[in-house]
Amino acid sequence: MEHIETMNRIEELFSKKKQNILSVFFTAGFPSLNDTGTIALSLQQAGVDLIEIGIPFSDPIADGPVIQQSSKQAIDNGMTLKLLLEQVRELRKQVHIPIILMGYLNPVMQYGMEKFFNDATNAGVDGLILPDMPFDEYESVYRQSMEQAGLRNIFLISPTTSEARIRKIDEATNAFIYAVSSSSTTGAKEGFQAEQVQYFERLKNMNLKNPFLIGFGVSNANTFSTACVYGAGAIVGSAFINMLKQAQDIPSDIQIFVSLLKGKAS
Amino acid sequence: MNYHVDERGYFGNFGGAYIPEMLYPNIEELWENYLSIIQHDSFQQEFHQLLRDYVGRPTPLYFAARLSEQYRAKIYLKREDLCHTGAHKINNTIGQILLAKRLGKQKVIAETGAGQHGVATATVCALMGMECIVYMGQLDMERQRPNVERMRILGTKVVPATSGNMTLKDATNEAMRHWINHPTDTHYIIGSVVGPHPYPDMVARFQSVISEEMKKQLNEIEGNPYPDYVLACVGGGSNAAGAFYHFLNDEHVNLIGIEAAGHGLTSGESAATTVLGKPGVLHGSKTLLMQTEDGQVEEPYSISAGLDYPGIGPQHAHLFETGRVQFLSATDDEAMQAGIELSRTEGVIPAIETAHAIAVLSKIEFNPDDVVVVNLSGRGDKDLETYIRWGKY
Numbered sequence: 267m268e269h270i271e272t273m274n275r276i277e278e279l280f281s282k283k284k285q286n287i288l289s290v291f292f293t294a295g296f297p298s299l300n301d302t303g304t305i306a307l308s309l310q311q312a313g314v315d316l317i318e319i320g321i322p323f324s325d326p327i328a329d330g331p332v333i334q335q336s337s338k339q340a341i342d343n344g345m346t347l348k349l350l351l352e353q354v355r356e357l358r359k360q361v362h363i364p365i366i367l368m369g370y371l372n373p374v375m376q377y378g379m380e381k382f383f384n385d386a387t388n389a390g391v392d393g394l395i396l397p398d399m400p401f402d403e404y405e406s407v408y409r410q411s412m413e414q415a416g417l418r419n420i421f422l423i424s425p426t427t428s429e430a431r432i433r434k435i436d437e438a439t440n441a442f443i444y445a446v447s448s449s450s451t452t453g454a455k456e457g458f459q460a461e462q463v464q465y466f467e468r469l470k471n472m473n474l475k476n477p478f479l480i481g482f483g484v485s486n487a488n489t490f491s492t493a494c495v496y497g498a499g500a501i502v503g504s505a506f507i508n509m510l511k512q513a514q515d516i517p518s519d520i521q522i523f524v525s526l527l528k529g530k531a532s
Numbered sequence: 533m534n535y536h537v538d539e540r541g542y543f544g545n546f547g548g549a550y551i552p553e554m555l556y557p558n559i560e561e562l563w564e565n566y567l568s569i570i571q572h573d574s575f576q577q578e579f580h581q582l583l584r585d586y587v588g589r590p591t592p593l594y595f596a597a598r599l600s601e602q603y604r605a606k607i608y609l610k611r612e613d614l615c616h617t618g619a620h621k622i623n624n625t626i627g628q629i630l631l632a633k634r635l636g637k638q639k640v641i642a643e644t645g646a647g648q649h650g651v652a653t654a655t656v657c658a659l660m661g662m663e664c665i666v667y668m669g670q671l672d673m674e675r676q677r678p679n680v681e682r683m684r685i686l687g688t689k690v691v692p693a694t695s696g697n698m699t700l701k702d703a704t705n706e707a708m709r710h711w712i713n714h715p716t717d718t719h720y721i722i723g724s725v726v727g728p729h730p731y732p733d734m735v736a737r738f739q740s741v742i743s744e745e746m747k748k749q750l751n752e753i754e755g756n757p758y759p760d761y762v763l764a765c766v767g768g769g770s771n772a773a774g775a776f777y778h779f780l781n782d783e784h785v786n787l788i789g790i791e792a793a794g795h796g797l798t799s800g801e802s803a804a805t806t807v808l809g810k811p812g813v814l815h816g817s818k819t820l821l822m823q824t825e826d827g828q829v830e831e832p833y834s835i836s837a838g839l840d841y842p843g844i845g846p847q848h849a850h851l852f853e854t855g856r857v858q859f860l861s862a863t864d865d866e867a868m869q870a871g872i873e874l875s876r877t878e879g880v881i882p883a884i885e886t887a888h889a890i891a892v893l894s895k896i897e898f899n900p901d902d903v904v905v906v907n908l909s910g911r912g913d914k915d916l917e918t919y920i921r922w923g924k925y
């Protein structure tokens with residue numbers, strides 16, 4: 267089976283690279299339906315380590331205006347989960363960095379959970395982030411089939427997540443932890459506040475088994491490099507989507523965006 | 533059969549808490565504390581005192597003689613329309629504001645469709661001196677103007693939700709986003725039996741005063757606490773949950789929920805979730821949901837803003853699946869006609885949500901001695917413009 271040899275791209279990345287990992291999030295089917303592949307390939311060429319592709323959903327409650335709007339446009343463009351898996355299968359011919367699909371539970375449930383785990387793996391997906399899937403349900407219902415399919419499940423934590431719960435999540439993961447930088451929905455903000463940096467420090471000092479990447483509010487070289495001081499790297503989403511909205515030429519604009527972002531850290 | 537919530541937060545196959553991690557501490561705080569808080573003597577005392585002195589409970593159970601004659605049954609109206617602020621919604625907001633205070637919260641947010649829940653929330657926030665923000669779909673702000681102004685007079689900030697169809701679903705999304713961004717000092721007063729556990733159970737408990745009173749009143753009037761039928765309209769399902777609550781295990785009581793069929797069940801413009809929905813996850817719970825094949829939530833339609841929601845509470849999904857509650861529906865036109873009819877036969881102008889329940893009286897074959905209780909969830913003042921626009925009176 268084709269997926270056996272490609273199933274540990276996330277682990278492979280984190281075993282080779284411990285610092286300054288750059289992950290970029292974008293919404294599938296945005297700005298145009300068939301941009302998904304172009305964007306993924308351009309991100310790889312620009313030296314991004316990991317890509318997260320958003321599955322558009324009509325009611326994205328954890329997202330701010332930028333991702334909401336991209337999600338709506340993607341749905342209007344005709345994006346579906348089935349089409350997204352076809353696009354991933356196609357782009358996997360050229361894109362070799364890890365791919366994570368991120369989305370709300372309902373579209374996945376309608377597709378069929380087990381079927382989705384298998385189809386996603388076969389298309390070349392390495393991991394999933396399903397922010398509204400309850401932890402207990404993952405453990406008791408889905409963990410086994412997700413792991414059997416070869417997918418990694420990535421959990422979010424936030425500044426209000428208790429230490430005990432962070433430890434529990436760390437135990438249940440073998441990829442990385444997605445540390446949401448503040449108590450907020452997605453969206454670019456002006457730099458990190460002192461209390462956010464304290465939270466990053468606290469996380470770093472917890473010496474978790476898994477590395478953590480910092481996301482939400484990482485938008486420029488400054489926030490990226492700060493995040494890299496504490497975490498293994500960072501995730502950029504809304505700022506990238508904002509750029510895509512205005513992009514004239516997606517490949518070259520991505521090249522510029524990523525090199526500006528990496529600035530000092532690389 | 534258990535019709536109530538289990539220890540995992542589910543009603544049969546439905547319910548649970550499907551929330552992003554950012555909301556986990558808020559929801560955990562609630563589900564660890566809500567029962568011990570609301571079952572405490574001091575809470576119950578304050579809650580019932582406010583329901584009596586401020587809301588005006590118990591609401592009358594009124595024997596509707598002319599309506600009874602028309603439909604050949606003994607029809608009673610449970611007069612939730614006589615509650616302060618004009619609907620059942622305030623039973624829940626009184627309960628939740630007392631809970632919010634005991635949790636040490638300083639601010640309150642809410643979503644609203646028809647504006648009744650928004651007004652009920654704005655009212656209790658004024659009463660308790662709490663800061664209040666209400667999210668309301670921009671379309672609903674236009675069709676329920678008087679309620680927008682009532683909230684503003686009460687000192688609440690009304691924020692338009694401009695995503696999607698700009699109705700109740702979108703207002704709920706915005707309220708949840710606000711809560712994610714303000715997780716520690718804010719309590720979210722959800723307006724119906726929807727949302728992540730423990731909301732569906734908690735809101736049903738606060739509304740259960742409706743059936744508690746019904747039983748007592750029926751016993752006094754009829755010498756029997758059990759009616760043959762209880763009818764209630766279902767948006768998210770809070771007035772129905774309250775009206776059914778104390779009868780759920782008495783299987784001889786026929787419980788009927790009425791959904792909005794909009795322009796008709798097959799018209800593509802409807803809000804009849806039990807007919808058109810499939811299991812899915814929205815706003816934190818697994819329930820029946822109107823959605824596309826691909827799992828995108830569909831935009832519902834109803835003339836009544838309070839029923840214009842693509843889901844129903846998880847308990848209702850369970851009651852539907854088990855067959856304990858029968859679900860019927862009424863179209864826009866049927867509801868509007870029923871609203872006029874009730875106005876003329878009993879001198880009561882109902883909310884258009886409520887009029888949907890009146891509209892199915894003609895669709896049920898009653899025996900002459902059947903005791904039928906219709907939960908009159910709200911009054912029609914807020915809907916005058918819609919009545920006027922409909923015009924056929």
Ligand SMILES: Cc1ncc(COP(=O)(O)O)c(C=O)c1O
Pocket residue numbers: 619620645646647648649723724725765766767768769770771772837838839883885886909910911
């Ligand atoms: C008078 C009235 N009845 C019913 C409803 C529907 O809500 P629920 O199904 O939660 O009772 C509303 C909602 O706004 C309402 O105002």
